[in-house]
Amino acid sequence: QQQVKQSPQSLIVQKGGISIINCAYENTAFDYFPWYQQFPGKGPALLIAIRPDVSEKKEGRFTISFNKSAKQFSLHIMDSQPGDSATYFCAASFTSGTYKYIFGTGTRLKVLA
């Protein structure tokens, strides 16, 4: 019940294309869903996050779509750029009690120039 399933494991997209990464969770008590971006040799860094009271959040070229009934959420990267090439992790957390994250397994994105 604590798992977060992420797909695909890896993704190759042409420059200018749309990258889509999907995550699914089981525990309906999760109420905070961040996405982290990790470049080689660096620690993950927060990219964008959403609460389940909204269905979509957009920041620049990055959008989270959230489907509460399906217990799924996804990251869309519009106009993908080579500089977006990184590993992306979704996560789920609680906003009360324990604040630990449950991370997905990661998606390695490569954007071709």
Place this chain on the structure above:
Amino acid sequence: DAGVIQSPRHEVTEMGQEVTLRCKPISGHNSLFWYRQTMMRGLELLIYFNNNVPIDDSGMPEDRFSAKMPNASFSTLKIQPSEPRDSAVYFCASSLHREVNEQFFGPGTRLTVL
């Protein structure tokens, strides 16, 4: 702010040796997390402290692993004795223990056990 500081950045040791990884969280943060990252298992939470007290150590693989946080500005993760399967990148992260908490990750320590 300097961010989360980890040392050493790289560690190569031989099987059976003791390894100590160090972390300095961001000043003012009261939660600290140790993660292990491998290709096979992704990013795993090992242990989580709040106000220097271990809250959840369910991810610590076995008794060979121990973690301490003697004060708000320092934590260690010790592996004794180390084994080749412990080879991984170990990350420390810190956050404010509150609703909608962003975790700030350090640069990681790449551990290789020969």
